[in-house]
Amino acid sequence: MDADSAPLTRAQRLALTTASFLLLAVATMALGPLLSGSGWWWLCAFIAAGTLFSGFGLRAVRTPPSLVPVLELGVLLLLLTLLFGGGTSIALIIPTQGTFETFGELFVGAQRTIEQQSVPALTVPPLSFALALGIGLLAVVTDILVQTVRMPALAAAPALVPILIPGFIIEAGAELPTLVLTAAAYLLLLRVDVRVRRRARLTAGEDPAGQSTGQAATVIAPKRVPIVSTLGASLGLAAVGLLAASVLAASTPSISTSLLLGSPSQGTLFARGVSPFIDLGRDLRRPEARAAFHYLARDGDRPYFTLLTLDRFEGEVWSATERAVDGDNTVDAMPRPDGLSRRVAASEHPIDVVIDDVSTTWLPVPYPTAAIEGLDGSWFWDDGSLTVRSVDSNTDGQRYRVTRLEVEPTPAQLRAADSVPAQLAPFLELPDDLPQLIADTAASVTSGAASQYDAAVAIQAYLRGPDFDYSTEAPVEEGYDGGGFDVIARFLETKAGYCVHFASTMAVLARQIGIPARISIGYTQGSPTEERVDGVQRVEVDSHDLHSWPELYFEGVGWVPFEPTPGRGLVPDYSRPNAGEEQGPNIPNAATSTPGASGRPDLDPDRGLAGPGGGPLGAAGDLWLRVGALLLVALVLLVTPAAFRASQRLSRMGRIRRGERPADAAWDELVATARDLGTGLGDVETARAFASRMAERPAFAEDAVTRGALLRLRDGVERERYGPVGRTAAPGIAEDIVTARTALLADATAGERARAVFAPRSLFERARRMLGDRLAPGA
Template identity: 75%
Template sequence: MRPDPVPLSRAQRLALTSTSFLLLAIATMALGPLIAGSGWWWLCAFIAAGTLFAGAGLRALRTPASLVPVLELVVLLLLLTLVFGGTTSIALIIPTQGTFETFGGLMSGAQRTIEQQSVPAIPVPPLLFALAVGVGLLAVVVDILVQTLRVPALAAAPALVPVLVPGFIIEAGAEAPTLVLTAAAYLLLLRVDVRVRRRARLLGDGEGDGDDAATIVPPKRVPIVSTLGASLGLAAVGLLTASVLAASTPSVSTSLLLGSPGQGTLFARGVSPFIDLGRDLRRPEARPAFHYFARDADRPYFTLLTLDRFEGEVWGATDAAVDGDNTVDAMPRPDGLSDDVATSEHPIEVIVDEVRTTWLPVPYPSSRIEGLSGSWFWDSDSLAVRSVDTNTGGQRYRVTRLEVEPTVAQLRGASGDLPSDLDPYLELPEDAPPIIAQTAAEITAIATSRYDAAVAIQSYLRSADFDYSTEAPVAEGYDGGGFDVVARFLETKAGYCVHFASTMAVLAREVGIPSRISLGYTQGRPAQERVDGVQRVEVDSHDLHSWPELYFEGVGWVPFEPTPGRGSVPEYSRPGAGEGTGAAAPSAAPSTPGADGRPELDPDRGLAGQRGDGLSADSWWQRGAPVALVVVLLLLIPAGLRLGQRWSRRRRLARGDRPADAAWDEVIATARDLGAGGGAVETPRAFAASLAGREAFGAAEPAAALTVLRDAVERERYGPDPGSPVDGTELRDALARVRAALLADATPPVRIRAVLVPRSLFDAARRALGERPPADA
């Protein structure tokens, strides 16, 4: 890195460090809408302050400028070790191999939590670690730009990173007050830099860099009112630019970028939350999902995810942010369940084998879960349990199941006056095929209550008229769970659990019963092994299942089993239950897949038993490409502004608006960008003389073109009215030859730097702020 051309005292560097920290701390506040609470911001401020002020201390000790960023990275590592290293470190700050292993686990967890959480995200340790690393690296970049390279104007690029991130996650983007404060902090940094440069000017040969360095304070060159006006003008431009960026940055909250709450991201390689499982019809063989030990011969269904939103083509889960207060050590009673309904608790120990999903298989409802690793939270409506930073891989936990035992009388006597918050569970698209309403009316015609209607729908679907088949939906093209699929299923009467569950849910809504669909596993099959007298039950990928749940006031959500040959029918839903008839449902006991090829025709193929964390090969590319594109665009802003400036001068040439002056300004700017001179106080003749001595102007054409431009600008600036306009075509040709000669005289790295970091542009910015750039800057 090149040394700082203007030596600064310790106090001056401390002033720049303080304003740099202020800029970064305020810019980080833009992440507020994405993360719950404020503790994460204090951590980021601590990391930024430690990194930046460590750099100030290193410079006060006269550490070589090239070593300061490296040592700042070391300080960042020590700070991360202090906060996240725990017992793996030596003396709390010295990392060990175990510390780096811990960091690796936190980074993996951060990747998962970014994918799995919706906003506002819960600041779990992996997410905090990612924020600390990101802010620390931004602090190092800001320090390099402000202190080492002395181009504080470019500090806007790293400061804009946290400001732009919300625009990729939520529609509203960053909040307006944060944008204003960030712009004000940025202008303060530029203003402090101007004052520091003025006081540090004329330090002799620049040999001192401490408080004892001799300084000569020059008189003010520009009145304070003028510089204040320039600052306010730049503030207006900055705020306008920030507002445009915030308004135009596309939100990708429905894509895979940075923690989309979309279901595909939430499930990774576990179980798909969509009912349309046609693309996953066949699996060569069953894979173990998990096994469990339950006393009292307890054999519940295990719910993963509840689907409650029906949009006509597919069932989906309502997007909802995770509530950090909903920890699984204490779960509430389910919605709608009154104290009059009998309940009992049953402990179940679950050991996950190969299923990998961010949703935890638990019986519905459960009262508490113990022994989980990672951060797990229950959903306020469905009580489904999900993680924001890990998955089910390798988990072993104890879940206390709350068994609800309603009587038929309680279900039949449930009130028809439903709370308004259940309205979404009754919604159906308006363009329903007629067969749905007709079928619902026919099979519930004699039902005297909502409960009787539900039992009638279940009995109808489990009757001999319907067949369990995984081939028919695919062969006849009606696989899935949408309206058209339900209508076709009612005609063909052949399908698998997806079709039976979605059909019963739709028919229930049609007759005014709130409904939703659960995805999960049936009870599994007992194994020979026993532990402390408790039999082991195996659950594999062939036990994946979907079933409807219907709501009855006073009882809550009640599961039904309309799929013939699968699962077991609850006692309360059997025809004639509660009337002493003893009538049995068609399939009372759990069914076992037969030898008819179900392993090859399984509807849920590939949704469990796959190892890994659920990342596709190109997931990082999908998430990183937009961010990288934004960074590249930010870095190209100076080049774009410089290109616009050149285009404006060419327009002046074409219009005849002081064309010689415009052409000469472009020559000066090109020379400044390429480091070929062009001081603000040089006369055209003196500057032309200095250029003529360069090798590229040894040829006749470039030298002549330079003379044409010099003479034209002298006549236009200093001579009397020429009476006839200057030939614009001649000036354009001369300008092109001079620029070509200047470019030919520069090395490729210098040309690249001139495009990406045009010095003339930054000189103009300094002059606007009241500072006169040195001639050799």
Template identity: 65%
Template sequence: MHPDSAALTVRGRLALTTASFVLMVVATMSLGPLIAGGGWWWLCAFVSAGVFFGGAGLRALRVPAGLVPVLEGVVLLLLLTLLFGGSTSIAFLVPTPDTFAAFGELFTGSQRTIAQQTVPAVAVPALNFALALGVGALSIMLDLLVQIARVPALAAVPALVPVLIPGFLIESGVDIPVLVATAAAYLLLLRVDVRVMRRARIEQGDDEDVATVAAPKRVPVASTLGASLGVAATGLVVASLLTASTPSISTSLLLGNGSQGALFARGVSPFLDLGRDLRRPEARPAFRYLARDGDRPNFTLLTLDSFEGDVWAVTESPVDGDNTVDALGAPEGLGADVETSEHPIDVLVNEVRTTWLPVPYPSTRIEGLSGSWYWDDGPLTVRSVDTNTAGQRYEVTRLEVEPTVAQLRAAGDPRSVDPRFLELPDEVPPIISETAARLAGPAATPYDAAVAIQAFLRSPDFEYSTEAPVEEGYDGGGFEVIAAFLEAKSGYCVHFASTMAVLAREAGIPSRISVGYTSGTPTPERIDGVQRVEVDSHDLHAWPELYFEGVGWVPFEPTPGRGTVPEYSRPGAGQAQTSVLPTAPSSTAPSTGRPELDPDRGLAGGATDPLQNEAPLRAAVLLVVVLALLLVPAGLRVLQRASRRRRVRLGRGAADAAWDELSATAGDLGVAGIGATPRVFTAFLASRPGFRDAEALAALVRLRDAVERARYGPASDLATGGDEQRAANAAVGPRPDAALLGDLDSACRALTRDASVRDRVIAVLLPKSLADRIRRASGVRTADGA
């Protein structure tokens, strides 16, 4: 491979730039199966266009080739600053040290969101930043290969990066239509490159087959079609094999990054290891809260609903980007006749670090969180895709559900709940079946059966112990563990909760298990008259929730000595028709010795809604983007004018460049002249008031004579004619290139003097000459000189 000897024209380079841009944005579509929505693709296309066409503008200004990739990197930085820098930048474009710090946080957040999300992932800001940065860098690499190294065949390398990524994350790999479209875009780039290079050689007279008088040759289609199709087909086959053969490594981590064992080492442990955290000899603070209405609810982290015989697990589901925490969904199955009330709770997280947020079930909204958080349909659990709970300060509005015992007893068959909440493996240990039949058999309703199961597990026959299951080897929550637990009758919350959930399913009652924290320990400290409650590692808990038609999911408490037993679940509660879900009693617990909360800030004092602060910023950024788009035509016209004036200074087609600029200026100002020859157009302009000045008129005539001499005079560069031809050229007189810029300025000033203020403004913001340029590029030719 070697650099091409023929210099590419500006139009040829623009064609290559456009083809390269098309290849990159089509290849980026390969990421579609991995990311929800389409906004991320438009963002990447915007960044890629800025890089590619920014490079094209730099080349039009004759910037040294070696500097173009560096300046394209600057363009990428400016675009990232505009899109993600926000208030940390100067004028939304110039980055500051704070901007780079924000970029660092976004990049770290992108690593977290990639690790935490399943596909299709929600395009949160951190992920969008990583995508924009990656596509921008690939665009610079592709542009360098095509425009500077002149090896467009290697453009497949950066284009294949987004094509191959799905093969590592999902079993199906990239969509075949997108793969075909990428191959077609690659073929288009190869074809454009061949035709542009052949055209450049023809125009420079480097093609040996071109005769002097003959019309320029068309680039033969057959000469490159076979080779181009072969390369494209090879790339298509290779990409197909790679995406099909690469094993999927997509995983969904249950509780954060999964690299920790015990809860407070870093994150929340899996369900089966919860006992390890309960057995810590010294409690570690988890979070604190202020409940202005005196609420003492349990706080749910996640809900386990899938039981396969060996372990309880979360049913895997992707994050829904529409489920933002400013408004959580309605509780599943809750009837309109069940009384409810809302209660705000302010929470400050201490050491616990997990991607699941501790919230009461059910809750209606959450305010003050940093990062991107979403709620799951059904359990209404809340998880993040780019951050964790460490240091979070938020207000959660709890929905207190108050069914009566009569409503629970009147619940019919669970028609509206997913059947998976009743699923059990086929081989149920006999002790489980027998216990369920003994407890639920005499019960008149599913509610009575649930009360009987809870009373059985809370009876004196069972004891709470975090050590016995470990010592006797039945720790966990599977069938064999439950059977051993029913024999030994000693365990902790994991065993009680999983046993009641399985017994309930065996009795035909839908069940699931919540993992989180009990209500904690009230402290003597008060903030604004509200008692502060501390929750620590010893408050970790698991409890079953059972489903009743018309009421929804209702918590029970089978673990003796833990949590609060709901009034409606106590034996004999059916005699009290007004029994409701409990409100924990106000506490007068003594001081726990925990550190005092800062009285100047309180628990909610520093919690502000970041969206409120960002609204003016977003409006300002939107305004800047709109203004930038409006100024695009003006910017292109400035680049065009600078390019022509540079040609005049360098003597490269100076007369044509000067005349084209004069014609463009006239067109921008609304002066008609399309289709006229230089002589006719000069006569037309000479009649205008601005050219009554003798100097301006003389300048116009000299421009006309120069372009006529260049277009219709003998060509000094032709090989035919030899010395005689050069002598004839000398007899015509020297070309007035040195004076053309002065004449051009004089003529343009005369045109501007004739124009109204309105026409001048339109000429700057919406130059009409660009529309003519577009028509020419699309094949609609206009006459020279117009």
């Protein structure tokens, strides 16, 4: 684009910079529904201000315009180093190789947190880094459009980026007040640009249209800029822009209704073979176990390790209630579990855990846990379940110490807990169409139980009894694998299955008789080895130790694990029949043998997953979907001006064919083409002056055919504009405009032609005149 003939003063540059900063700062507020707190906005405002106002300072010291964007990127790098470089930088702002390695780690962490967090997301350091980098790049692009190429109308493109993002994530899209404020900030930028241009031209001795006052005798406007000269057009543009932004934000299809650019199931809940229910069974059927982690328990503890707790039963699947991560729930100090009275014995025991070969965003920890130390990344505990998950990392290579809270309730304490708090009503919910077999089994098994606790012990004893077999193959062969109520009914008939069937059956039977229940998925206690570290025995846990078990709630004790699966894990002492009495048989801890695994069935890897959202979505495919959607938006923004310009040209050619002032239409198209190619102010010249100037260009001066077409177009428009009304234009005008346009395009460079297509100056000049950049009145 041609630079303005009138240079801008520092004050005028500062006005444009301030308006640009305000536009970006307000547009960034659209991300508010996706992010928790307000610190992220102040970070973005700081980065945008530092980048934009550094550009103002560089121009103030007369830095070559082509170098300003490059130096702004340098300033952005210095700011990122200051905020995120840590000890890897020199003098806090000079990056080193270690700084760029840190940036790489933060970028990878940002990708993870985008996939793993629900909204509103915590702005952990990796996500803050991504926000700072993104807003900094948008600031540089905005500055180029507003200050370098002097086309502030295009600043809507970078401002639309944060406006559109919510529409891809949540159904509501950007909030209406933010759209209103962004439209107002955009309108302010355009008005500031109009006034700055006029003031610059008036100061340089030109009329408001850019013509030197010495070129012709004209009457010019006073040397002031009218404030309300085109208020109606400005407000109209603002209203149209606001309406378009609202429709666009509301109609953009969301990728997910609950997660920050992630899948409906918290990304991949468990990688490397760890998934709920169906995939858990596949891992149990592996011919060879895969190492998961090992631990050292100085007090000889052998706890279960929980990954995920499922508390919603909707008939077909068990799933976890979606909860946004609470930034205050850091794992260095965790609360006492819900419902646990101080009267119940509890002691703390440290356990050192080393992850070997399992990758998941959920951390294996005993329930309940009092504290965790030594983790890399940002990890938080969930309310109620006390499960631990990360928003920017995973378990790969983690080494940490977990302080286990060992709870030792007595049967008397459990027997005394018969009330159910109102807030636990969701843990009693069952589908309306529950098979009658389930209700009948619950009633028959628990008949005669003196308390809820006795009923729970009876259900566990029933499932561990001789009538039931542990089998990883029978559910697959019989076609009832999973945890839905139909599967439970079939399991009660066939009486063969593995841990997911026993756990889900006990949880449903417990809910049926009024005991709150949920299911934990994780690992059993593992297998001790001969190796000792500092005198402490090392315990190995592998994929064959994957397990699920029910937890039932008893007021005063809290969530209590049971073990209904025969041949697996350990039966807690408090859950054995006649526990607490002087005599009475213990429930056997052995059961029928598990059939030897002969291989892993070739099953659909997505079948039956029960993640928090109730359905799977491949992480790789989801990423391509997001990238493709953003690229589509960018492409639409890029080709919109070209589409408008092409539509305008087709309309003029249609007028020529229909004979509706054809010479005038052809001349307007010729002048617009010249403006698009940056050949000067043809739209404010007379037809004869413009044709005289064009005729000096090589494309016309050296070719009689093209020169003749140009002159015939000139004569035609003069006759049509100034001749008798109804005068018919000369024939062949359609061929002449094609010839003249072709010559103009051939005379331009490839860059000028590309710029004419994607950033047509004639179109933007027309919009600018609508905002008030009109010719001053004159004689």
